[in-house]
Amino acid sequence: ETGVTQTPRHLVMGMTNKKSLKCEQHLGHNAMYWYKQSAKKPLELMFVYNFKEQTENNSVPSRFSPECPNSSHLFLHLHTLQPEDSALYLCASSQDLGRLYEKLFFGSGTQLSVL
Amino acid sequence: QKEVEQDPGPLSVPEGAIVSLNCTYSNSAFQYFMWYRQYSRKGPELLMYTYSSGNKEDGRFTAQVDKSSKYISLFIRDSQPSDSATYLCAMSTDSWGKFQFGAGTQVVVTP
Numbered sequence: 359e360t361g362v363t364q365t366p367r368h369l370v371m372g373m374t375n376k377k378s379l380k381c382e383q384h385l386g387h388n389a390m391y392w393y394k395q396s397a398k399k400p401l402e403l404m405f406v407y408n409f410k411e412q413t414e415n416n417s418v419p420s421r422f423s424p425e426c427p428n429s430s431h432l433f434l435h436l437h438t439l440q441p442e443d444s445a446l447y448l449c450a451s452s453q454d455l456g457r458l459y460e461k462l463f464f465g466s467g468t469q470l471s472v473l
Numbered sequence: 474q475k476e477v478e479q480d481p482g483p484l485s486v487p488e489g490a491i492v493s494l495n496c497t498y499s500n501s502a503f504q505y506f507m508w509y510r511q512y513s514r515k516g517p518e519l520l521m522y523t524y525s526s527g528n529k530e531d532g533r534f535t536a537q538v539d540k541s542s543k544y545i546s547l548f549i550r551d552s553q554p555s556d557s558a559t560y561l562c563a564m565s566t567d568s569w570g571k572f573q574f575g576a577g578t579q580v581v582v583t584p
Contacts (some may be wrong), residue, residue: 360516394545398481401517401574414571448516462572464516 361385364449364465371439372473379434379468381449388454390432391462392424395446405431408455439472446470476500479562479575488584492549496575501545503564506538507572508547511559519545519582520560546548 368385371377383390392404406414407426414419421443423435433447446469479496481543486492494508504525509517521536523529529536537546545564549556559579563572 360518362516398576400475400477400576401563403571448574450516461519461522462517464518466515 360452360462360463360465362449362454362465363466364447366468367466368471370471371436371473373441375439376377376435376437377471378436379447381432381434381465383430383432383449383451384410384464385451385453385463387451387463388429389452389460390426390429390436391449391450391452392432393448393464395448395455395467397445401448405434406455413455436470441472444470463472475575477562477564477575478490478576480559481576483579485581486552488552488582489556490557490582492547492552492580492582493560494547494560494578494580495548496545496564497543498545498564500564500573501543502539502566503505504540504552504569504571505572506536506545507563508514508534508536509561509563509574511561511577513558517561525542549580552580554582554584557582558582568583 385425389408394402404418405424448466448467449465452460507522508520511517526538526540533550535548559577561577562575565572
């Protein structure tokens with residue numbers, strides 16, 4: 359295990375539902391990330407938090423709402439999603455930002471299907 | 474044009490063969506390069522990282538960077554069935570962690 363835990367592993371939701379993805383890291387890291395991985399496409403960085411403060415929002419639609427209550431926990435709140443939002447959502451953490459060879463530790467992801 | 478291009482595969486090789494993977498990129502400012510391995514239903518894990526040009530070796534893995542050609546490679550010697558996975562390249566203009574990923578190459582090593 360990488361020390362980054364994501365729940366749930368699988369999620370099926372309708373376009374009118376509201377759900378949340380959870381990520382927890384046990385590594386003592388200060389930076390946390392949300393990535394989207396669609397089939398045959400590159401990983402897309404969505405959000406970055408450093409010391410609980412959001413430092414990056416990569417032009418993500420407002421139907422995705424992140425929350426970082428502390429350095430160990432990260433949430434992604436979902437509402438009124440579209441079928442094209444179906445993907446694997448990966449959480450990652452790293453020791454800090456701005457360090458040489460910053461190493462990302464990924465969770466196993468939440469496979470999301472929007473019907 | 475995508476910023477980072479990677480052949481999706483699948484690349485099928487017999488056990489013991491050398492696996493050769495590569496990525497091309499368009500941004501000449503990239504100077505930090507990484508390779509991640511992703512097993513099915515798992516998140517990516519860092520395999521190797523290199524800075525600027527040159528080679529780096531770690532056990533059965535060798536990473537090469539050719540900045541003049543905007544081309545990076547990963548070689549896996551004496552491949553094993555356990556090397557079957559998707560390999561992602563990633564690169565950045567700075568070190569803080571905002572990497573551009575390739576789409577990944579699926580590798581299948583057959584016994």
